[in-house]
Amino acid sequence: MSHQPPDHEHDHQHGKDPLCLEIFARLSEYLDGELAAEDCAGIEAHIADCPPCVEFVKQLRGSIEASHHFRVPGQPAPVDAELRERLSQAWSEALARKHQDAQQD
Amino acid sequence: MAGDASAFEPFVQSFQAKIFQYTWLTCGQREDAEEVAQETLLKVFESFDQLREPEHVRAWVFRIAKNYCLMKRRRSVYAPEREYSLDELLPSFDGERSLQIPDESEVPEDALLRGELNARIETAIRELPEIYRSVVLLRDVEELSTSDTAGILNVSEDVVKQRLHRGRLALRKALASYVEAK
Numbered sequence: 001m002s003h004q005p006p007d008h009e010h011d012h013q014h015g016k017d018p019l020c021l022e023i024f025a026r027l028s029e030y031l032d033g034e035l036a037a038e039d040c041a042g043i044e045a046h047i048a049d050c051p052p053c054v055e056f057v058k059q060l061r062g063s064i065e066a067s068h069h070f071r072v073p074g075q076p077a078p079v080d081a082e083l084r085e086r087l088s089q090a091w092s093e094a095l096a097r098k099h100q101d102a103q104q105d
Numbered sequence: 106m107a108g109d110a111s112a113f114e115p116f117v118q119s120f121q122a123k124i125f126q127y128t129w130l131t132c133g134q135r136e137d138a139e140e141v142a143q144e145t146l147l148k149v150f151e152s153f154d155q156l157r158e159p160e161h162v163r164a165w166v167f168r169i170a171k172n173y174c175l176m177k178r179r180r181s182v183y184a185p186e187r188e189y190s191l192d193e194l195l196p197s198f199d200g201e202r203s204l205q206i207p208d209e210s211e212v213p214e215d216a217l218l219r220g221e222l223n224a225r226i227e228t229a230i231r232e233l234p235e236i237y238r239s240v241v242l243l244r245d246v247e248e249l250s251t252s253d254t255a256g257i258l259n260v261s262e263d264v265v266k267q268r269l270h271r272g273r274l275a276l277r278k279a280l281a282s283y284v285e286a287k
């Protein structure tokens with residue numbers, strides 16, 4: 001990845017520069033901290049001088065944060081007495097099997 | 106936790122809502138989601154002794170939920186799964202308005218705005234093709250790791266990363282459209 005910032009005085013077209021496109025393709029990995037330090041440095045060097053990329057990173061980070069905080073409206077129906085009884089019984093049986101396995105080991 | 110009888114109630118409380126959220130966004134219909142969530146919860150409790158890696162309990166639970174959702178889903182085998190290309194998800198910098206997503210830390214009291222955004226995100230997630238929605242749900246909504254997500258969905262980590270990125274780009278685009286429409 002080239003670390004050269006785009007030349008805004010010449011023919012850099014925001015969002016259409018090959019380097020912008022290369023960065024768009026890797027932004028999730030960048031934001032998730034899954035890129036090598038060298039690749040992160042390349043991205044940061046580019047976006048330091050590319051306002052559209054800065055805006056895009058901000059938007060993408062914002063939508064990811066919004067997904068982290070998303071919760072479906074409304075709660076599931078409460079666990080009724082019959083299901084609770086089945087769950088409790090299943091739980092007890094699973095615990096018993098687990099203890100039995102532990103004793104055999 | 107697995108060996109502690111007192112963990113029963115907290116486990117029900119903790120996982121019922123999480124399982125329901127996942128099945129609700131995956132199945133689409135509330136009735137189906139309730140049913141699948143209950144089946145999942147029961148299966149989890151019945152097979153809890155088979156959990157080998159307690160540190161990955163959430164991934165184990167969501168794998169069970171995914172399998173029940175797959176069994177429930179009524180999908181035509183002739184309907185091809187839509188796939189996004191990167192090109193269609195890139196921003197059009199000519200005139201696309203800035204996306205203003207409220208920061209949780211900045212507007213904690215603005216319940217209306219938060220609720221509106223929440224509703225929009227729900228719609229956007231539902232509209233994602235299934236291959237992207239399943240990854241976004243596990244990675245960004247449930248915040249599971251790439252590795253756990255790959256295990257649940259039976260795909261490679263590279264596939265998870267690619268689908269996550271395209272799913273995120275599609276969500277960003279959908280939210281930007283929402284802002285423009287307002």
